Amino acid sequence: MYFSNMEEELLGTFSNYFEQPLIDEILEEGKLMEVPAGETIMDIGQYIRSIPLMLSGAIKVLREDDEGDELLLYYLEQGETCSVTMACCMGHTKSEIRAITETDTKIVMVPVQKMEEWMAKYKGWRNYVFDSYQNRLNELLQTVDSIAFKNLDQRLMDYLKKKVEVTKDNRIKSTHQEIAYDLHTSRVVISRLLKKLEKMKKLVLHRNYIHVIDL
Amino acid sequence: MYFSNMEEELLGTFSNYFEQPLIDEILEEGKLMEVPAGETIMDIGQYIRSIPLMLSGAIKVLREDDEGDELLLYYLEQGETCSVTMACCMGHTKSEIRAITETDTKIVMVPVQKMEEWMAKYKGWRNYVFDSYQNRLNELLQTVDSIAFKNLDQRLMDYLKKKVEVTKDNRIKSTHQEIAYDLHTSRVVISRLLKKLEKMKKLVLHRNYIHVIDL
C-alpha cells in the first residue's frame, strides 16, 4: 500500500480525531502548502474560501484596529485550526484577523463547502471542529485576561516564554520594535523592560536576538 | 391545536433556525426558567450540565481573575446562547465565566446530552450552534479591541450606550461603583469621567441612576 508524504503527516497529526474515509477525502480535496516563516497567509478584509489544518510549524494570529495598531491574539500549532477563520467562512464574511507564519509551516487547505458537508457526514470532523472552537474561545479568554488584568512586565514575560515554546528556540530572533508591535506598545517601553529583565538575569540581550535564560 | 406559552415563545424566537421536530424535542427536554434581574445563573468553577437558550431579557457575562477583579465580556440577548458555556459542556470542563441576569429573563435550559445528539440529527441546530460560536467569537474580538485599543473615556461611553440598548431604558440604574466593576477600574475614576460627560451635556447624573441624553 502506498502512503504519500501528506497522508503520513495527516495520520500522524489527526488520526486520533479523523476516521479513515475522512482522511481519504481530505487527501482528495485538500491542498498541501509549505510556507516559509514570515509570510502573511491571511489578512483582514479578505474573503476566505478555505480553512487551514496545521501539520507542522506555527502561525501567529493578529488583530488590528482602524489606525493600524496591532495586537497578537494567539498562536496556532500542529493539529490546530483557526476557528475565527472558520466562523468567517461559515458566515461568508470578511476575515477579522491577520495570520502570519511564525516558523516554516505545513498546512492543508480545505475548501469551505467540504467542511460544511463533513459536518453532517463525519462525527470525527464535528468533534474536531468543536474542540477547535473550544480551544480558540479559551485562548481568546486568556488574551483578554492578559491585557485586562496583567501589567506589561508580566505580559512581556508571557510573550517571551510562549515564543520560546512555539519556535523551540531560546534565542528569540526579534527586534524590540517587532515585540512592541505584537504587544501593542512602543519600542522604548520594550527596551526598558527587557533591560530590567536582563538585570534580573532572566535573559541576555544581543543585537537582533534575545537569549532567554530563565523566565 | 394547543400551543403552550413556551412553544409560542420558542417559535417566535427560533423558528427561523429550528425545524418543527426540533422545536418539539426542545419542548419535551428543555426546562423553562424565569429569572429576575440581578441573579447569578452560572459561576466560575461550576460544572455545567445544560445550556441556556434566551427567550427574552438580557444576561451579562463576566470574567474574573485570581484576585477577584471583574470584567464585563458581553451581553446575551433574545435568540442567543452562551458558546463559552457550550464549549465547557462539550469539553466537560468547569465554567470559565460568570453569568448574571441584567433584566428579568426567560430562558430554556437544554441538557448537554441532547445538544450533542441534535448536532448529528438536525441541520437547523448545527447552523444555530455555529452561528452562535461565530457571534461569540466576534463579540470577544470586540471586547479585545475595546480594552486593547480604546481609552477609558470611549469604553465608558460604549458601555453606557450598550446598557441603554440592552435594558431599553435611557435611565441607567447603576451606581458608579457597579460601573467601575464592569469596566475593571475604580469608582473615583468613573465618577470623574461621568462628570466630564455631564459637562459635555451627554448625560445628567443623579443619585443611583444616570439619565443618558445623547452619546
Added chain:
DNA sequence: AAACAACAGTAACAAAGGGCACAAACCTAA
C-alpha cells in the same frame, strides 16, 4: 431628630506607560 450607611464629588498624589530626543553601537554597501 439622631445615627448610620450608601453614594457621589474632589483634591492631591503616585504609578504605569507613552513620546521625544539624542547618543552609541553595529552592520552593510559603495
Added chain:
DNA sequence: TTAGGTTTGTGCCCTTTGTTACTGTTGTTT
C-alpha cells in the same frame, strides 16, 4: 574606510489611570 541605515540605551517629561483621603448629600432606621 566612509557614509548611511538599523538597532538599542537612556534621560526627561507628559498623559492616563489608580489610590487615598476627606467632604457633603441623601435615604433609612431607630
